[in-house]
Amino acid sequence: xxxxxxxxxxxxxxxxxxxxxxxxxxxxxxxxxxxxxxxxxxxxxxxxxxxxxxxxxxxxxxxxxxxxxxxxxxxxxxxxxxxxxxxxxxxxxxxxxxxxxxxxxxxxxxxxxxxxxxxxxxxxxxxxxxxxxxxxxxxxxxxxxxxxxxxxxxxxxxxxxxxxxxxxxxxxxxxxxxxxxxxxxxxxxxxxxxxxxxxxxxxxxxxxxxxxxxxxxxxxxxxxxxxxxxxxxxxxxxxxxxx
Amino acid sequence: xxxxxxxxxxxxxxxxxxxxxxxxxxxxxxxxxxxxxxxxxxxxxxxxxxxxxxxxxxxxxxxxxxxxxxxxxxxxxxxxxxxxxxxxxxxxxxxxxxxxxxxxxxxxxxxxxxxxxxxxxxxxxxxxxxxxxxxxxxxxxxxxxxxxxxxxxxxxxxxxxxxxxxxxxxxxxxxxxxxxxxxxxxxxxxxxxxxxxxxxxxxxxxxxxxxxxxxxxxxxxxxxxxxxxxxxxxxxxxxxxxxxxxxxxxxxxxxxxxxxxxxxxxxxxxxxxxxxxxxxxxxxxxxxxxxxxxxxxxxxxxxxxxxxxxxxxxxxxxxxxxxxxxxxxxxxxxxxxxxxxxxxxxxxxxxxxxxxxxxxxxxxxxxxxxxxxxxxxxxxxxxxxxxxxxxxxxxxxxxxxxxxxxxxxxxxxxxxxxxxxxxxxxxxxxxxxxxxxxxxxxxxxxxxxxxxxxxxxxxxxxxxxxxxxxxxxxxxxxxxxxxxxxxxxxxxxxxxxxxxxxxxxxxxxxxxxxxxxxxxxxxxxxxxxxxxxxxxxxxxxxxxxxxxxxxx
Numbered sequence: 001x002x003x004x005x006x007x008x009x010x011x012x013x014x015x016x017x018x019x020x021x022x023x024x025x026x027x028x029x030x031x032x033x034x035x036x037x038x039x040x041x042x043x044x045x046x047x048x049x050x051x052x053x054x055x056x057x058x059x060x061x062x063x064x065x066x067x068x069x070x071x072x073x074x075x076x077x078x079x080x081x082x083x084x085x086x087x088x089x090x091x092x093x094x095x096x097x098x099x100x101x102x103x104x105x106x107x108x109x110x111x112x113x114x115x116x117x118x119x120x121x122x123x124x125x126x127x128x129x130x131x132x133x134x135x136x137x138x139x140x141x142x143x144x145x146x147x148x149x150x151x152x153x154x155x156x157x158x159x160x161x162x163x164x165x166x167x168x169x170x171x172x173x174x175x176x177x178x179x180x181x182x183x184x185x186x187x188x189x190x191x192x193x194x195x196x197x198x199x200x201x202x203x204x205x206x207x208x209x210x211x212x213x214x215x216x217x218x219x220x221x222x223x224x225x226x227x228x229x230x231x232x233x234x235x236x237x238x239x240x241x242x243x
Numbered sequence: 244x245x246x247x248x249x250x251x252x253x254x255x256x257x258x259x260x261x262x263x264x265x266x267x268x269x270x271x272x273x274x275x276x277x278x279x280x281x282x283x284x285x286x287x288x289x290x291x292x293x294x295x296x297x298x299x300x301x302x303x304x305x306x307x308x309x310x311x312x313x314x315x316x317x318x319x320x321x322x323x324x325x326x327x328x329x330x331x332x333x334x335x336x337x338x339x340x341x342x343x344x345x346x347x348x349x350x351x352x353x354x355x356x357x358x359x360x361x362x363x364x365x366x367x368x369x370x371x372x373x374x375x376x377x378x379x380x381x382x383x384x385x386x387x388x389x390x391x392x393x394x395x396x397x398x399x400x401x402x403x404x405x406x407x408x409x410x411x412x413x414x415x416x417x418x419x420x421x422x423x424x425x426x427x428x429x430x431x432x433x434x435x436x437x438x439x440x441x442x443x444x445x446x447x448x449x450x451x452x453x454x455x456x457x458x459x460x461x462x463x464x465x466x467x468x469x470x471x472x473x474x475x476x477x478x479x480x481x482x483x484x485x486x487x488x489x490x491x492x493x494x495x496x497x498x499x500x501x502x503x504x505x506x507x508x509x510x511x512x513x514x515x516x517x518x519x520x521x522x523x524x525x526x527x528x529x530x531x532x533x534x535x536x537x538x539x540x541x542x543x544x545x546x547x548x549x550x551x552x553x554x555x556x557x558x559x560x561x562x563x564x565x566x567x568x569x570x571x572x573x574x575x576x577x578x579x580x581x582x583x584x585x586x587x588x589x590x591x592x593x594x595x596x597x598x599x600x601x602x603x604x605x606x607x608x609x610x611x612x613x614x615x616x617x618x619x620x621x622x623x624x625x626x627x628x629x630x631x632x633x634x635x636x637x638x639x640x641x642x643x644x645x646x647x648x649x650x651x652x653x654x655x656x657x658x659x660x661x662x663x664x665x666x667x668x669x670x671x672x673x674x675x676x677x678x679x680x681x682x683x684x685x686x687x688x689x690x691x692x693x694x695x696x697x698x699x700x701x702x703x704x705x706x707x708x709x710x711x712x713x714x715x716x717x718x719x720x721x722x723x724x725x726x727x728x729x730x731x732x733x734x735x736x737x738x739x740x741x742x743x744x745x746x747x748x749x750x751x752x753x754x755x756x757x758x759x760x761x762x763x764x765x766x767x768x769x770x771x772x773x774x775x776x777x778x779x780x781x782x783x784x785x786x787x788x789x790x791x792x793x794x795x
Contacts, residue, residue, distance in 0.1 A: 039587075039590065039614070040613070040615055083591065087731070088591070
């Protein structure tokens with residue numbers, strides 16, 4: 001099919017970040033849960049240590065690649081079977097993630113669906129978790145990480161390209177082309193500074209309960225903000241409103 | 244050429260043994276459900292505890308969950324349908340001509356198209372006296388009866404484990420007079436020899452328990468010497484060796500592997516009695532953590548309804564076509580489940596159950612424990628025997644505790660009576676624990692050939708070739724579908740819940756409840772006993788037509 005025809009038939013999309021926007025549980029919590037349910041005590045302790053280290057490295061610092069933390073945390077699952085990882089991840093999703101899905105997110109998802117947008121769930125967690133949540137909330141596509149397995153045993157590595165807290169622009173354009181989504185008419189919902197790149201590539205960005213950095217960026221760029229602001233920014237906003 | 248199962252079986256008359264057991268019940272129910280045009284199925288059954296065989300079968304049809312679907316579908320018309328399709332004959336597979344009264348044999352055999360011999364004793368360590376009588380002589384008696392029927396056709400249900408202690412691919416063949424370890428033997432002489440040893444044991448050991456133990460030991464030794472892991476597989480193999488070479492009978496053998504919970508028929512998860520994986524699943528849910536399995540060895544499990552489908556396919560082919568002599572009904576060659584995977588899934592399932600339990604011990608302790616593979620076989624793992632010895636020593640010490648002699652006089656008056664009672668109670672508990680450990684040890688020792696020593700893979704080419712010849716319309720009903728089984732969802736959603744509901748209560752000494760009573764009305768016809776009063780034939784014919792249409 002010629003590119004111009006594909007472009008003509010593209011429809012608006014709505015990108016939702018799972019972590020922070022749809023639910024409040026961070027991606028690495030699942031890694032910690034699965035790792036601490038390994039068959040042997042040694043594996044559990046080792047897994048717990050790696051996920052803690054990964055979470056530490058995943059904090060936003062100028063010195064580290066934000067994806068390095070995820071890589072280290074998920075490597076704690078090395079040697080576990082696909083059955084164990086997927087069953088535990090689904091248990092985690094049903095017991096811990098789905099009950100925390102935000103009402104605000106449900107409202108935004110419903111709104112986007114009514115507008116005819118193609119719903120895309122973006123997560124730097126595992127695809128098995130994101131798919132389950134996506135199916136539950138009616139998402140058409142899911143963009144998340146998958147583990148590499150050899151003989152149905154996890155190697156501890158994530159399939160490339162790894163999706164980190166920051167969305168890669170080239171990948172975003174590639175999936176938009178594949179799923180025939182017109183980014184200019186699309187909306188995106190993020191909650192952390194890592195989502196700024198995703199939000200900056202769509203026509204209708206929106207910060208949902210943003211962290212301090214994303215709230216500043218959103219205010220500077222005039223993006224709408226929904227949900228609770230960080231306390232300091234909330235106070236500043238009140239002051240300026242009074243002034 | 245297409246195989247049309249319903250056409251092949253329409254109007255056909257079968258004599259089926261072993262219908263009080265797990266597999267035969269599902270087989271008969273499947274036939275009644277999916278081939279309502281079958282002619283008549285004569286069920287061989289024994290009376291029990293004063294209950295005549297006809298009443299016993301009637302109770303099974305009225306109460307067994309296997310027939311639940313038929314009861315729901317046919318409602319009050321089920322009685323008519325059952326009476327038109329089933330009849331019962333009093334018999335016992337251990338006796339010549341299956342114990343059928345001499346006067347009935349000519350009349351019965353003249354109208355039978357195939358004898359389906361499912362009866363068997365599946366205990367791994369039976370008294371050889373019973374094991375051989377049921378599993379070897381029983382099969383020979385079934386062949387004798389089949390030989391008297393016009394088609395001289397016998398469908399014999401054996402086991403995939405007749406292959407014995409071997410590794411690798413097991414073809415669908417039999418070599419008469421050759422044991423699994425290559426020893427040449429005469430099946431007839433072998434049977435006579437082992438039976439004469441059994442006979443002699445009664446004279447040598449007047450004590451019944453001692454005699455039984457001696458028979459089991461010598462039978463086990465003989466089985467092992469020829470390359471079979473236990474008396475069960477030895478006897479089933481010997482049966483094949485005795486009946487397959489016979490020229491007066493056309494024998495078709497089906498060899499299922501480890502038969503487990505139903506995938507869909509009669510309903511998801513159905514199981515009956517204690518099968519192979521029940522005790523293993525129980526073990527994983529207990530405090531025992533080290534399971535001596537070889538992670539990569541094949542755990543060849545097959546759902547009971549898949550076995551029943553396979554039997555129906557083979558039966559149809561045997562009646563109208565050119566059947567292969569042997570059919571493996573197994574999963575390992577096309578959809579392999581390993582012990583490692585089964586253990587992992589079982590542990591996950593148990594963990595899920597315990598973590599949602601209201602019992603604190605289950606939620607906080609068992610819910611966080613997981614089974615791990617032991618690095619050595621049960622026979623050389625000292626942990627369990629040591630734990631048992633320590634438990635027994637502790638029990639002995641507690642039972643021997645006497646406050647009057649073991650407590651200083653200052654404490655005796657105040658705590659003596661209470662401590663004495665406590666010690667007795669704890670001693671009793673430890674005694675039970677030591678006994679359970681002994682049973683686990685014994686179980687692991689029995690299972691060792693299958694879970695540790697050998698890794699066999701049963702080839703299933705014959706049944707798949709048969710299934711390929713089904714028409715599209717019949718594939719859904721009878722197709723060999725093990726390739727489509729997702730082991731994870733089967734194990735978590737079918738097998739473990741099925742065992743929890745239908746099998747494990749038996750291990751705990753509890754009764755599994757049957758379905759609510761259903762009244763079939765008049766009795767099922769018992770051959771040669773009493774002809775029940777028949778309802779108006781016109782009404783019966785009309786209602787049966789309606790039933791058959793419904794079943795279609």
